[in-house]
Amino acid sequence: MASRSPQKKKRPPIRESVYEHLKAEILSGHLDPGRKLTEEHLAKTLGVSRTPIREALYKLDSEGLIKPRNKRGFIVSGDSRDEVEELFELRSILEGYALRVISQTISEEILGQLKGFIQNAEEALKKNKIEEVFKWNTQFHDSLHELIIKKARLYRLIVNIRKYVLRYRKDTLRYPDGGRRSVEDHKKILMALRLRDPDLCERIMREHIQEAREDALLSLFEKPSGFK
Amino acid sequence: MASRSPQKKKRPPIRESVYEHLKAEILSGHLDPGRKLTEEHLAKTLGVSRTPIREALYKLDSEGLIKPRNKRGFIVSGDSRDEVEELFELRSILEGYALRVISQTISEEILGQLKGFIQNAEEALKKNKIEEVFKWNTQFHDSLHELIIKKARLYRLIVNIRKYVLRYRKDTLRYPDGGRRSVEDHKKILMALRLRDPDLCERIMREHIQEAREDALLSLFEKPSGFK
DNA sequence: TTATAAAAAATTGGATACAAAATGGCTTCC
DNA sequence: GGAAGCCATTTTGTATCCAATTTTTTATAA
Numbered sequence: 001m002a003s004r005s006p007q008k009k010k011r012p013p014i015r016e017s018v019y020e021h022l023k024a025e026i027l028s029g030h031l032d033p034g035r036k037l038t039e040e041h042l043a044k045t046l047g048v049s050r051t052p053i054r055e056a057l058y059k060l061d062s063e064g065l066i067k068p069r070n071k072r073g074f075i076v077s078g079d080s081r082d083e084v085e086e087l088f089e090l091r092s093i094l095e096g097y098a099l100r101v102i103s104q105t106i107s108e109e110i111l112g113q114l115k116g117f118i119q120n121a122e123e124a125l126k127k128n129k130i131e132e133v134f135k136w137n138t139q140f141h142d143s144l145h146e147l148i149i150k151k152a153r154l155y156r157l158i159v160n161i162r163k164y165v166l167r168y169r170k171d172t173l174r175y176p177d178g179g180r181r182s183v184e185d186h187k188k189i190l191m192a193l194r195l196r197d198p199d200l201c202e203r204i205m206r207e208h209i210q211e212a213r214e215d216a217l218l219s220l221f222e223k224p225s226g227f228k
Numbered sequence: 229m230a231s232r233s234p235q236k237k238k239r240p241p242i243r244e245s246v247y248e249h250l251k252a253e254i255l256s257g258h259l260d261p262g263r264k265l266t267e268e269h270l271a272k273t274l275g276v277s278r279t280p281i282r283e284a285l286y287k288l289d290s291e292g293l294i295k296p297r298n299k300r301g302f303i304v305s306g307d308s309r310d311e312v313e314e315l316f317e318l319r320s321i322l323e324g325y326a327l328r329v330i331s332q333t334i335s336e337e338i339l340g341q342l343k344g345f346i347q348n349a350e351e352a353l354k355k356n357k358i359e360e361v362f363k364w365n366t367q368f369h370d371s372l373h374e375l376i377i378k379k380a381r382l383y384r385l386i387v388n389i390r391k392y393v394l395r396y397r398k399d400t401l402r403y404p405d406g407g408r409r410s411v412e413d414h415k416k417i418l419m420a421l422r423l424r425d426p427d428l429c430e431r432i433m434r435e436h437i438q439e440a441r442e443d444a445l446l447s448l449f450e451k452p453s454g455f456k
Numbered sequence: 457t458t459a460t461a462a463a464a465a466a467t468t469g470g471a472t473a474c475a476a477a478a479t480g481g482c483t484t485c486c
Numbered sequence: 487g488g489a490a491g492c493c494a495t496t497t498t499g500t501a502t503c504c505a506a507t508t509t510t511t512t513a514t515a516a
Contacts, residue, residue, distance in 0.1 A: 015500090051500050055282070058283055058286060062290050073467070089379070151317070153311075266497065267497075267498070277470055278471080280471095298478085300497075300498090301498080
């Protein structure tokens with residue numbers, strides 16, 4: 001144990017920093033859809049060589065965040081209405097099934113935690129603190145996801161998609177009634193979990209996410225004025 | 229018209245050939261799980277530079293077919309029992325939902341085609357031509373998948389996972405009754421589609437794939453003798 | 457002015473070169 | 487004999503270089 005260095009002196013590879021950076025830029029909306037990404041430009045901007053840039057771009061491509069244009073670099077994927085719809089649809093399938101599984105194993109303790117998150121969100125709602133509502137709602141979902149971490153692929157899929165659509169959800173809550181309905185849904189989910197009824201759980205979660213989908217589509221594609 | 233070349237003289241990139249090659253090797257079982265893959269060795273073996281090798285390896289990693297070992301290259305992912313179970317579980321979720329969607333839009337013409345595939349499989353079954361049964365069963369599923377090609381992400385997910393587990397399915401049919409049961413299931417699926425009952429469709433497809441899962445697990449982890 | 461074609465510029469794909477990190481074996485000391 | 491430390495080897499990570507391809511620009515002619 002003398003030779004084992006106590007602290008890990010591993011620098012993360014540059015390609016990963018680049019990947020995280022670009023991903024954050026895209027998901028935050030800082031890089032608009034349609035934006036052209038060329039290897040050399042990125043390399044110069046970020047001060048690294050093209051090699052790690054390329055590897056990051058390929059990874060982003062495989063996740064669908066950017067699209068290759070034959071030999072003309074990449075562009076940031078636009079979110080067409082259809083694509084957004086499909087993302088929410090996928091979420092509803094996967095998280096619906098996840099809740100079915102969870103309903104069969106969840107403990108009283110976790111149920112209590114979930115109840116707490118809902119109450120917190122409800123209080124924040126009364127005070128009209130939208131950010132807080134969002135925070136507690138996120139906590140609610142994250143806690144559920146943790147319960148299926150053993151199903152690694154399902155978990156990864158859900159978390160990835162969720163990250164991807166997160167940017168749409170914040171707006172959603174701002175819509176009149178959006179926050180309240182969201183909290184109501186979570187109550188229903190909790191109830192279904194308490195009943196430990198797998199079919200009901202799956203159906204309710206699907207409905208919940210489909211509802212979020214409608215709100216997201218509304219806020220995305222039917223903005224009153226200056227969009228994009 | 230002089231400048232426009234009549235035939236596309238696009239060579240596919242080497243990284244894709246490498247990717248396809250390695251993927252095939254892994255899925256066919258030619259590369260055993262646990263096998264070590266180093267960039268340089270692969271480069272020398274395949275006669276290309278490390279660059280396309282790396283890009284292929286990263287892609288395989290993102291699909292879970294190989295795993296990075298800190299700084300010690302990659303190894304071919306083993307399929308633990310849990311992982312195989314989860315793959316089939318995911319398939320059952322996704323394809324179940326896909327069938328639900330399909331049931332609402334499928335045409336009489338396609339229904340006729342599906343019926344044909346089933347009959348072909350049935351005849352092959354009578355003649356004990358396992359390869360043929362497998363072929364027609366695959367055709368049956370592929371035809372269904374084509375119907376959701378518009379939902380690009382769902383389609384890609386399904387096709388990818390299906391490719392991944394394909395290697396287990398061939399064995400499955402060899403099991404006594406495996407082929408017959410499979411064809412019976414397809415008949416049930418067709419019936420549910422004819423009824424255009426979304427709930428029934430989803431449930432039946434899930435059951436069908438869960439059944440295939442059981443067979444695969446049996447053939448994988450309870451082989452009578454010399455395995456691996 | 458417009459269309460066409462050739463040349464120039466930009467950009468990716470692949471190969472190679474070099475540096476850093478990790479492992480494995482070897483030596484040495486107790 | 488065993489353990490600790492050091493050196494050589496292996497292998498990845500990044501940069502740079504060259505070739506191929508595509509786009510854009512420019513020049514020329516109708």
